[in-house]
Amino acid sequence: MLSAGLTLIFSMMGVLNFAHASFYMLGAYFGYQISLYTGFWGGLVLAPIIVGVAGAGVERYGLRRVHQYGHVPELIFTFGLALLIEEIVQFIWGKNQVSYGIPEVLQFTAFSIAGNSIPAYKVFMIFISVAIFLGLLYVLTRTRIGMIIQAALSYPKTVEALGHNVPLVFMGVFGAGTALAGVAGVIAGPVLGTFPGMAFVLGSIIFVTIVIGGLGSLWGALIASLLIGWITTFAKSYNLEMADLLTALGFEKPEPIWDSAWRDLWTVTSPQIADILPYMLMVLILIFRPRGLFGKRDV
Numbered sequence: 614m615l616s617a618g619l620t621l622i623f624s625m626m627g628v629l630n631f632a633h634a635s636f637y638m639l640g641a642y643f644g645y646q647i648s649l650y651t652g653f654w655g656g657l658v659l660a661p662i663i664v665g666v667a668g669a670g671v672e673r674y675g676l677r678r679v680h681q682y683g684h685v686p687e688l689i690f691t692f693g694l695a696l697l698i699e700e701i702v703q704f705i706w707g708k709n710q711v712s713y714g715i716p717e718v719l720q721f722t723a724f725s726i727a728g729n730s731i732p733a734y735k736v737f738m739i740f741i742s743v744a745i746f747l748g749l750l751y752v753l754t755r756t757r758i759g760m761i762i763q764a765a766l767s768y769p770k771t772v773e774a775l776g777h778n779v780p781l782v783f784m785g786v787f788g789a790g791t792a793l794a795g796v797a798g799v800i801a802g803p804v805l806g807t808f809p810g811m812a813f814v815l816g817s818i819i820f821v822t823i824v825i826g827g828l829g830s831l832w833g834a835l836i837a838s839l840l841i842g843w844i845t846t847f848a849k850s851y852n853l854e855m856a857d858l859l860t861a862l863g864f865e866k867p868e869p870i871w872d873s874a875w876r877d878l879w880t881v882t883s884p885q886i887a888d889i890l891p892y893m894l895m896v897l898i899l900i901f902r903p904r905g906l907f908g909k910r911d912v
Contacts, residue, residue: 614745614746615637615822616822616835616837616838617749617831617834617835618790618797619820619823620826620829620830620833621786621793622786622787622791628687628787629684630790631691632695633691633790633819634695636795637794637795637811637815638698638699638702638798638811639667639795640795640799641799641802641811642711642807643656644799644802645713647660656799660798661792661793661795661799664795665789665791665795667791668794669785669791671791672783675690677780677784699809706809709808710807710808711807713803713807715732715734716734719732721733734803734804738800741800745796750831765777818841821891821892822838823837825894826838826906826908827908828908830905830906830907833906836907845891849884849887851883852882852883852884853883854883855881856880
């Protein structure tokens with residue numbers, strides 16, 4: 614959902630929103646605060662709406678004024694906005710993690726696979742993500758609103774001449790993208806933790822995902838998200854040694870007198886490098902396919 618929201622904003626407006634993960638954090642905190650009065654489900658409904666309205670306001674009164682000066686001012690503006698949101702969160706909720714928990718109705722094991730228990734809440738997260746993705750895909754490809762949004766990207770003057778308010782469309786798209794980030798924050802907060810640094814934890818991997826999938830491609834965001842998840846999960850689950858891979862590639866094990874860095878490489882295991890594998894994949898994608906797996910323009 615984070616990648617889909619950022620992809621939606623970029624594909625429509627050409628804006629790489631550095632503050633996108635901060636809206637995800639706001640979704641988690643708003644969901645937590647609302648859940649204190651209405652329960653988890655109230656937060657799930659209301660928090661994304663609040664985040665979406667906040668995002669639309671940022672576009673209308675901030676980003677729209679900066680947009681005319683080019684991409685560098687946009688990046689500086691969204692980067693500063695991310696820092697501002699983090700400071701506001703710390704001022705209101707403090708620097709410690711808040712007790713945002715899983716709703717009681719979903720605190721059970723859904724099923725087991727090979728002896729591993731799958732919590733019902735994680736199944737709920739998957740279904741919510743898939744449902745939102747399919748809904749977003751339907752709106753963009755099968756509805757009049759989606760046609761207007763896609764046309765406004767390539768032919769804004771023509772769309773405006775046909776009587777559509779293009780700035781309003783831009784504001785709505787930015788608000789929808791940030792609302793998706795808010796939904797992600799509400800459902801991920803109870804599992805991944807709700808704390809001021811949560812935006813920093815996922816901030817970089819979002820951009821890695823859309824670069825691998827392709828800038829502006831919704832399907833690319835989905836495939837890249839799954840691919841990154843599988844790569845890191847398998848790397849951490851299977852304790853593979855680099856020595857086995859290097860031997861299979863025809864390299865001989867170095868002697869003790871060889872360079873220590875080369876010898877240390879032979880002792881590396883897959884769990885140790887699991888977190889950097891997505892970045893290595895991104896580098897390969899940028900070298901051999903700069904537009905990403907499904908993108909229509911180069912990064």
